[in-house]
Each structure stands twice: as C-alpha cells, then as structure tokens.
Amino acid sequence: VPVPFEDYVASRFRALCRLAFLLTGDWAEAEDLVQDALVRCERRWPKIAADDPHAYVRRAVVNGAANWRRRRRTELPLSEGLVPAGDHTATTDARLMLIAALRQLPTDQRQVLVLRFFEQLSEAETAQALGIAPGTVKSRTSRALDALRSAGVTAISNRTEIVR
Amino acid sequence: MTDLEELFHDAAALADQAATPTGDVMARLHSARTAYRRRRRAMFAIPVAAAAVVAVPVALSLAPRGDGASLVPADGGSVVAATPSPPGCTASGGAVCIPAPARSPASEPTNGAATTCSYRQTSPDAATLRYRQTTAGRKVGLPPATPGALPVGATLHTIRGDISIALRPETACTVNSFVHLVEHHYYDDTPCFRLTTAGIYVLQCGDPSATGSGGPGYAYDDEHLSGTTYPAGTVAMANSGPDSNGSQFFLVYKDTQLDASYTVFGHITSGLDVVTEIAAKGSTPASDGQPNVAVDVQSVTIG
Numbered sequence: 001v002p003v004p005f006e007d008y009v010a011s012r013f014r015a016l017c018r019l020a021f022l023l024t025g026d027w028a029e030a031e032d033l034v035q036d037a038l039v040r041c042e043r044r045w046p047k048i049a050a051d052d053p054h055a056y057v058r059r060a061v062v063n064g065a066a067n068w069r070r071r072r073r074t075e076l077p078l079s080e081g082l083v084p085a086g087d088h089t090a091t092t093d094a095r096l097m098l099i100a101a102l103r104q105l106p107t108d109q110r111q112v113l114v115l116r117f118f119e120q121l122s123e124a125e126t127a128q129a130l131g132i133a134p135g136t137v138k139s140r141t142s143r144a145l146d147a148l149r150s151a152g153v154t155a156i157s158n159r160t161e162i163v164r
Numbered sequence: 165m166t167d168l169e170e171l172f173h174d175a176a177a178l179a180d181q182a183a184t185p186t187g188d189v190m191a192r193l194h195s196a197r198t199a200y201r202r203r204r205r206a207m208f209a210i211p212v213a214a215a216a217v218v219a220v221p222v223a224l225s226l227a228p229r230g231d232g233a234s235l236v237p238a239d240g241g242s243v244v245a246a247t248p249s250p251p252g253c254t255a256s257g258g259a260v261c262i263p264a265p266a267r268s269p270a271s272e273p274t275n276g277a278a279t280t281c282s283y284r285q286t287s288p289d290a291a292t293l294r295y296r297q298t299t300a301g302r303k304v305g306l307p308p309a310t311p312g313a314l315p316v317g318a319t320l321h322t323i324r325g326d327i328s329i330a331l332r333p334e335t336a337c338t339v340n341s342f343v344h345l346v347e348h349h350y351y352d353d354t355p356c357f358r359l360t361t362a363g364i365y366v367l368q369c370g371d372p373s374a375t376g377s378g379g380p381g382y383a384y385d386d387e388h389l390s391g392t393t394y395p396a397g398t399v400a401m402a403n404s405g406p407d408s409n410g411s412q413f414f415l416v417y418k419d420t421q422l423d424a425s426y427t428v429f430g431h432i433t434s435g436l437d438v439v440t441e442i443a444a445k446g447s448t449p450a451s452d453g454q455p456n457v458a459v460d461v462q463s464v465t466i467g
Binding site: 006009010013014017018019020021022027030032035036038039042093094095096098099113114117118120153155 | 190193
C-alpha cells in the first residue's frame with residue numbers, strides 16, 4: 001500500500017532535514033531544501049510512492065544540495081550559522097568539527113560519506129543512489145575519509161571504545 | 165553502528181536545533197508550494213525575471229571566501245580521547261570506577277578559585293550515544309565554561325527515598341556540570357548500578373547506560389583533591405583516571421579509605437539512611453556488584 005504523502009512527510013521530514021544539513025552544513029538552508037524537494041515530489045507522489053519513495057526523495061535532496069552547493073560555493077559563511085550563539089565551548093565539539101570538515105570536502109566526496117555513514121547505505125546502494133560505479137564509491141570514500149582524518153575528526157580509526 | 169556512524173548521526177541531529185515543530189511542516193509545505201508555483205509562473209511569464217535570478221549568484225560569487233579555520237580548534241588537540249584507566253581500577257573494560265584502596269596518593273594540588281572550567285568533548289561516548297538514540301532528552305552538550313551563581317543544594321529523588329545533598333561551592337566546575345546535567349534531565353530514571361560493601365562503602369550512580377562506562381560525552385578536571393577524605397555522607401565524582409570526570413558519582417554511606425583522587429562536590433544532609441538500607445540488602449556479586457534492591461534515581465531537583 002503506497003504511503004500517503006502527509007504520512008511520509010510527518011515521519012521523514014526531520015530525518016530528511018538532518019540529511020540535508022550534513023550535505024549543506026546550514027540548517028536553515030537544509031529545511032528550505034527539503035521543502036523544495038518535497039513540493040516537487042508531491043506532484044508525482046502516486047508514482048513515487050509506488051516504489052521506494054524514500055530512495056526517490058533522498059535522491060532529490062542530494063541533488064538539490066549539490067545544486068545549492070554549486071550556486072553558493074564561493075560565498076559560504078563557513079564559520080557562521082553553526083555555533084549556537086553564546087556557546088563558546090562549541091569549537092571543540094566533535095560534531096561541529098565533522099560538519100566543518102564535511103563542508104570543506106568536494107561535493108562528490110561529501111555525498112558518498114553522508115550516504116554511507118549517515119544513511120548507512122552499502123557501497124552498492126550508494127552507487128545506485130548517485131548513479132556512479134561501485135568502484136568510484138570505494139575510492140571516493142577512501143579519499144574523503146583521509147580528508148576527514150587530516151581535518152582532525154577522530155572517530156574514524158577509533159573503534160575500540162564501543163561499550164559491550 | 166561504528167563510531168563514525170554515530171558521529172554522523174549525532175552531528176546531523178544538530179539540525180534539530182533549528183527544527184520546525186512537526187505540526188507546522190504541512191503548513192509550511194503548502195506555503196512553499198504556493199511560492200514554488202508562483203515562481204514557475206513568473207519564470208514562464210517574464211523571462212527577464214528569471215535572468216535576474218541567475219545573475220544574483222554570479223554577483224555573490226565575487227564576494228571574498230569566508231575563513232573556514234575558525235571551527236577547528238586552534239591547538240588541534242582539544243578533542244581528547246578518554247583517559248586510560250589507572251592500574252588500580254577494579255572494574256574492567258575502561259569503566260569509570262573507584263579503584264581499590266591501594267593506590268599511591270595523588271599529588272595534584274588544588275587549582276585554586278576556578279572561574280573558568282574546561283569541559284572537553286570526549287570522542288563520542290558510545291554508551292551515551294546509544295542512550296540518546298533510544299531515549300529522548302539526553303542530549304546535554306557542554307556545560308557553560310563560566311559557572312554562574314551556583315545552587316547550594318540538590319535532592320536525589322530515588323524510588324527508595326529522597327537523598328538531600330549540600331553542594332560544595334569550592335568545586336564550582338563540578339557543581340556547574342552536575343547542575344547542567346540535572347537541568348538536562350540526564351539523571352532522570354537512571355539506576356544506581358554499583359554497590360560496594362567491603363573495603364569501600366559506596367553506592368555509585370549517574371550512568372544512564374548502567375554499565376559503569378557511560379558518560380555525558382565530555383570530561384573535565386578534578387577539583388580540590390589535596391587532603392580529601394571520604395567519611396560517611398560524602399558525595400564525589402567517579403572517574404577513570406586523573407581529570408576524567410563525567411556524570412558518574414558515588415555516595416559514601418560508611419567511612420571509607422580512598423586515595424584523594426575523587427572530587428568531593430557535596431555531602432549528604434538527609435537521606436543517608438536510605439543509602440544505608442540499600443547497602444544492608446547487599447549486592448550481586450557480593451561486596452561489589454549491582455544492588456540487590458533496584459535503586460533508580462527518578463529525578464533530581466536543585467536548591
């Protein structure tokens with residue numbers, strides 16, 4: 001049974017905003033982007049809902065973020081809009097470091113990281129979502145992880161602290 | 165989930181700080197839809213307007229590029245890994261614990277009147293993160309680095325009775341952190357998961373994961389350790405080595421010999437009998453284990 005558009009929005013809106021936020025590094029922009037994507041999808045919802053709507057909408061958000069990135073790349077306020085006002089301790093926050101590091105990555109590398117580690121897609125699923133070859137996913141992921149590592153994101157090689 | 169997946173998950177959740185209340189989403193979509201249609205109509209009707217829209221980003225692209233370095237700490241090392249457990253630690257697997265009483269005394273002097281506190285984000289705390297994903301309201305962030313006016317007392321409301329604590333003003337950073345966690349309901353519905361009844365006499369609480377390894381996702385320094393003793397009624401922070409305070413604390417119900425390694429931030433003013441009664445029921449395993457009667461901190465109130 002296809003999920004009604006309203007139900008889909010109610011259950012996925014927040015998750016989509018989080019996805020868009022990782023892709024853009026700007027939460028106000030993230031909401032706008034998701035709204036745009038959803039408005040576009042609504043017009044063809046019966047078709048979209050018939051077959052894995054989330055994959056379709058996710059793709060719309062990823063593409064929307066890429067276009068946004070292309071438009072705005074040279075004037076991104078990299079240090080603004082992220083740190084809540086007055087929170088001067090937040091510069092050491094691992095989450096903010098990750099967001100900042102993601103913003104420095106080329107769009108294609110950021111996309112594979114977000115799909116692999118946030119959406120938790122496999123290499124094959126990521127390849128399908130982005131319309132690229134699985135081998136490309138692998139090499140982009142590896143390059144992007146190197147970049148994150150040199151940006152000081154510590155969680156990458158640090159897998160020993162998982163509590164049993 | 166791997167640590168990296170958890171970090172992505174947690175970083176993405178930052179977007180929720182700008183969240184639209186869910187009830188408004190459809191209304192916003194409707195207005196976005198109207199605007200979208202208007203935009204499309206305008207584009208088809210007046211090509212000049214569309215050209216102007218295209219021209220704007222071109223103009224903006226001439227603006228100077230922002231400086232991206234300021235989000236990354238200048239020293240590059242502020243995000244610290246968890247301090248390794250000291251050799252005397254009796255619990256296993258990096259747990260925050262109270263070591264056996266045989267350790268050499270800590271020589272660290274007190275740090276005087278601390279007006280600025282250093283709360284360091286630790287590598288994402290797995291236990292806490294896992295907890296955050298399943299239970300709402302445990303995202304605590306870091307406490308303010310400059311403590312404001314601090315309260316003098318707090319009360320733990322446990323299912324076994326209330327325990328009132330006078331907070332120690334000299335340990336401003338510890339009290340500040342404790343208050344921060346209370347205000348974020350971090351301690352609500354958390355078990356006191358460890359009871360010791362031999363050698364040392366304490367009830368340990370403040371870990372939502374109940375494993376002894378959980379924490380709030382940050383660590384901070386010990387305060388006023390020099391010459392500290394642990395008589396009955398003492399309330400002190402558990403740790404996993406020097407300067408590794410997080411959220412776990414312990415209540416001493418009978419005079420206990422411990423190295424001066426645990427920041428004392430308060431003492432029990434009423435309700436010591438509650439702890440004594442819990443201790444009388446023993447633990448499993450005996451002498452150091454989970455209390456035989458369940459002890460849940462239902463809430464904590466300040467003042």
